[in-house]
Amino acid sequence: MDNPSKFYNITHGYLTFEQAYKQILSFIQKDVKASYLLSIGTDSHVHRAETKFMTAIHLHRVGKGAWGCVRPYIASRAIRSLHEKISLETALSQEVAMLFSNERLAAIQDLIIPHLEQGADFRFEIHLDIGKRGATKDFIQEMTGRIVAMGFDAKIKPDAYAAFCYANRYTK
Template sequence: MSFEHVFKRIIEFMHADPCGNFRLMVGTDSQVHKRHTVFITGIVIQNEGKGVWACIKKVVVPRKMTQLHERISLELSLTEEIVGLFTEERKNELIEIVLPNLYKGATFTMEGHIDIGAGKRNKTSEFVKEMVTRMESMGVEPKIKPNAFVASSYANRYTK
């Protein structure tokens, strides 16, 4: 699907219930295989308590990427690439769907899910500040484990 088609599907999903509580979430996970590394970026629009629409984008790097920082950084770059396609104009188009229904409780947020954790035993904890800052600089709310489920669960499922 082209991004235009994805964006259209998100608009249709939101128009089905313009009073909803919407979370637009983007996150990437990777898996190192014998001769290549697979990256999956998930794009998920959730109407909390009422369902989701989601899709993925797959990128294959033709080598084993064994350096953790390099892999995490590329995961975030792929997430940033998709987030960047949601221009201010497009974000405003999505906000305008819920805007007339704010007094009825409608909401819209956009999140960047980063497949890292801050726990002491987590190998990625040293990268949290760097990656969170990158996501914040794009005007997107960063989420890390255990709240980064688009990257750590949804995208992860398709990396195998």
């Protein structure tokens, strides 16, 4: 994965954001009566001479599968400050979340709304790779505050699987 301006999906290869968004719509259209959770999350790994970040877009059809893609970002130095690393992870998630404009989120909701009585649902969350245990606990208020200030729901470990599970597998 060497194209930081594009998203990568294991089946579809490199995608622009617009192509990824169309894949999301297509995935939802296959079962508009399902419950969906669209989450954005970033994880990173410090290597000897660089820090590799992966921002995930993860669409979970609850109980019935998922679709996702990741966008790489490489910092050309090893970031040793935990606060700086977590702050950059949060910023990268915010950047991708902003690609989901009100119009794009409304288009997704328009697919689901007619089917609410049949159990359909849609939620949008930002997943942060921080938790109440360990060194990242000191950053919870600051990082979740940044997400909430944008008008989005923020999730931390253990509920932040888009960051610490899905994105994580691509950072090594």
